[in-house]
């Protein structure tokens with residue numbers, strides 16, 4: 392074997408060595424019962440046709456390469472945004488291992504989250520006993536100030552009642568009566584990771600404020616509440632902090648996991664770091680208003696804020712791109728009476744300058760995109776502002792109202808008239824779309840790389856390069872630190888898009904003596 396103590400190789404390039412190729416070949420020949428390569432290629436070609444696309448879109452009971460994750464994953468991210476809070480998932484251990492690795496691979500950070508490991512007996516008799524032991528052990532071992540409980544499919548299928556279980560855990564003396572354990576049912580067979588975030592957030596607001604509303608008065612603390620939603624760009628938390636700081640606004644960031652997801656390597660492991668405190672949540676009903684930065688994904692929490700806190704929860708779209716950042720800042724200014732400072736006006740001017748500089752390269756370029764509802768909405772808006780053309784706009788978990796809103800936005804711009812919007816669709820649908828109506832680029836998370844590979848397999852001229860913006864991004868490092876919100880975020884996205892266009896141009900023009908008359912430096 393080519394692997395020796397002196398030449399340790401990782402799987403790539405090790406599996407390219409002749410002996411591994413031979414052994415893989417034998418495995419395929421002897422055990423895989425593969426179809427002949429010609430048949431595989433013929434089937435591949437068929438899957439790129441319009442005929443296949445129609446069959447693909449007629450598919451009802453199967454999801455292939457979903458553009459979403461499950462509810463408790465969102466609940467875990469939400470719990471991480473609160474100070475000294477341990478995310479606790481009532482259900483199967485394997486699910487929690489998946490959530491942790493998902494976040495580990497995206498954030499390159501350890502993520503603390505426990506499960507009460509329900510197994511066969513709990514599936515039959517209910518998971519109350521697991522919760523008795525689980526909550527007591529989690530509190531004793533990891534010493535959180537609060538444990539935020541969500542559920543996996545298994546607990547939901549058998550109908551475990553979190554409220555009753557947590558109350559019984561207290562009654563039986565496993566945890567003290569006043570120990571904070573907010574909870575949310577997060578059944579994964581409905582909704583997505585963003586629904587789970589919303590459910591957990593509402594659960595935390597409900598736990599700390601529902602029965603203590605007496606004496607609370609909207610506006611009495613003069614603050615503004617900011618709710619990020621399922622936000623995985625750490626730069627987005629930081630840019631909102633910065634902009635509100637520059638405006639001298641007094642605010643509470645309700646849910647902020649930036650510290651715990653970005654701890655320094657200085658020899659000390661921090662299970663908890665930063666986050667919104669319980670006192671801030673208790674005080675939140677006294678704020679002037681609560682602004683939801685991902686309003687399409689925060690339906691339940693927004694309803695709670697309006698119904699229980701009696702705050703207006705003013706409508707703001709995600710502050711992505713130029714106009715919606717303007718709208719956000721103007722709304723903050725209107726609510727707080729603080730003017731927008733010169734520093735932000737200058738930053739805005741720089742963004743406009745960049746948009747003008749790059750316009751010639753982005754004008755008319757076609758983009759297919761997918762991801763979470765608010766991100767896709769904001770990205771579509773920004774593409775239109777840039778004069779780019781969104782062609783296939785896909786959100787797996789969005790509703791009809793969202794679809795209508797995006798369609799209206801597209802038809803309201805000359806760059807959007809050819810755009811089509813898809814909900815309830817996955818990345819296998821997207822694959823068909825980019826084969827039959829090729830865009831110049833695809834924008835989305837790492838899973839789109841399979842679409843890029845498949846389009847390249849058909850031929851270089853069919854290749855649709857993936858621009859990685861979204862969640863999760865596993866196969867590139869540190870992109871979660873970037874910023875997609877505010878003028879700063881728009882600058883980052885503009886830079887990413889235009890340089891992808893220029894990179895592609897270089898790729899297509901570097902043929903020596905053939906295409907290199909356009910392989911120039913004057914761009």
Ligand code: SF4
Pocket residue numbers: 461462463483485486489542543544545579
């Ligand atoms: S979909 Fe259900 S079973 Fe699968 S990881 Fe999520 S909670 Fe667990």
